[in-house]
Amino acid sequence: MAKNGILAVLITMVPCFLLVGLTRAQLSVDYYSKTCPNVEDIVRKEMISILSVAPSLAAPFLRLHFHDCFVRGCDGSVLLNSTKDNKAENEAPPNRSLRGFGSVERVKAKLEKACPNTVSCADVLTLMARDAVWLSKGPTWPVSLGRRDGRISIADETMQLPPPTANLTQLIQMFAVKGLDLKDLVVLSGAHTIGTTDCAAIKGRLYNFTGQNNLNDVDPFLDRNYIAKLRSKCSPTDTTTLIEMDPGSYKTFDLSYFKQVAKRRSAFHSDWALLTDSFTRAYVLKHVNGFESEFFQDFAESMIKMGNIGVLTGDQGEIRKKCSIVNY
Ligand code: HEM
Structure with missing residues (x-):
């Protein structure tokens, strides 16, 4: 009887543990509601200001997000610069025409000021891509947040990006x-x-x-x-x-x-x-x-x-201080 009782408790607890694990690892629309409640307003305000001066940057932001998500998931790896030992994604041929890196850094800097060490570069880019579409008279949509930033970016992995010659x-x-x-x-x-x-x-x-x-x-x-x-x-x-x-x-x-x-x-x-x-x-x-x-x-x-492809969540990855370099 006692054995059965313990078994029953275990059976009900296992799914609970699983659930806790799942909850921790999921993105959510109100992820920053306590830690950075104005995150979306800050991104949108900056986007309006950036695009009012350089409207042709809307498309590059959207493309940056696509190229981020298709290589190692949406983890901001496309934003990392090469180091002396490593050639990063953004130096690979399909990425040489990417633009807008400076603006991503600018938006991230605003967020670092408002909520230090809180909002990932991967989330910043996801929000910028969403707002770029909306500010180009396209649709908008709710973005789930909580992506963490990766620490790896390898030029050769951009082979996963479809080429314009593809059938x-x-x-x-x-x-x-x-x-x-x-x-x-x-x-x-x-x-x-x-x-x-x-x-x-x-x-x-x-x-x-x-x-x-x-x-x-x-x-x-x-x-x-x-x-x-x-x-x-x-x-x-x-x-x-x-x-x-x-x-x-x-x-x-x-x-x-x-x-x-x-x-x-x-x-x-x-x-x-x-x-x-x-x-x-x-x-x-x-x-x-x-x-x-x-x-x-x-x-x-x-x-x-x-935007959900291969995201890092929970205690995976990190929240980069600057989008172009990993934290030390
Ligand atoms: C289906 C496979 C795709 C192929 C083969 C492809 C290929 C390309 C190529 C070769 C360029 C021009 C790069 C240059 O010369 O500057 C480009 C531009 C662009 N792509 Fe794609 N793409 C694909 C899908 C996507 C997707 C899924 C998105 C976003 C959701 C996207 C967004 C863009 C945007 C916005 C531009 C313009 C960038 C700018 O103005 O600088 N593409 N794409």
Whole structure:
């Protein structure tokens, strides 16, 4: 009887321990409610001020968060600088065109002043990406907080980032590894409604698609007239000129990315690849003709999923003092 009693207590206690463990390890929207209650206001105020001077930084903040989450999870590893013994993520080829690091540091410094040693760089970046979309006239959503910062950043691990030359099978695989499905893929690709690309990322489609390197070697799935337009901006040797990814509306978060994809005028082969699967194709074509609120809702949901990839919580990682260097 006594034995049974102990057993019963144990059986009820084990799930309790599990629950405590789980609770500690979870993100929550009110994570800083006691330790830094104004965190969201501080980030938003800074974002309004940064974007009022440099509106073209909205897209880089969103991209920074994506590149953070896809490599080692959303742990701020993309923000770390190289050291003498280690080449960090942000020096790897896919990350060389990332921008906005100084602004992340600026927002983090404001938070350090208001609530020292409390808010992680990973959370700062997640909030900045969310506000960047909203300030570009896109949707907003509740962000769960409590991410901790990683201490490791390895350039070679950026191989996990999808390249602009990827086909749909590759994209599906690279998203699936991160727990994101086909719908997340098409919806999150919609982020390319804002921002620019440099000629380096698209010139393969214009001059050297299969390695023959001549004027006929173009991506056959890129609209012919658009090729001419892009060529007038990007010479074969140009790697730096910036091209609007969603011409005419590259500062506004809207549906026009889907119009570009449908017309085979998107910047990357990976965008075009969305037309090669019946589900993603149907999503693109549906949103050429409206349903903006549905896209906004979907985008918010997929961003929440992306923001949860591989997060460090509880006593994992640390709260960095400065986003570019680990604490000593
Ligand atoms: C689906 C696979 C994806 C591929 C292959 C891809 C590739 C790229 C490339 C090559 C650039 C241009 C870089 C440059 O030359 O400056 C770019 C820009 C951008 N990407 Fe993606 N991307 C993908 C998905 C995403 C996702 C999921 C997001 C965010 C949720 C995102 C957000 C952005 C933004 C906002 C820019 C513009 C950045 C700027 O203006 O500086 N991308 N992407």
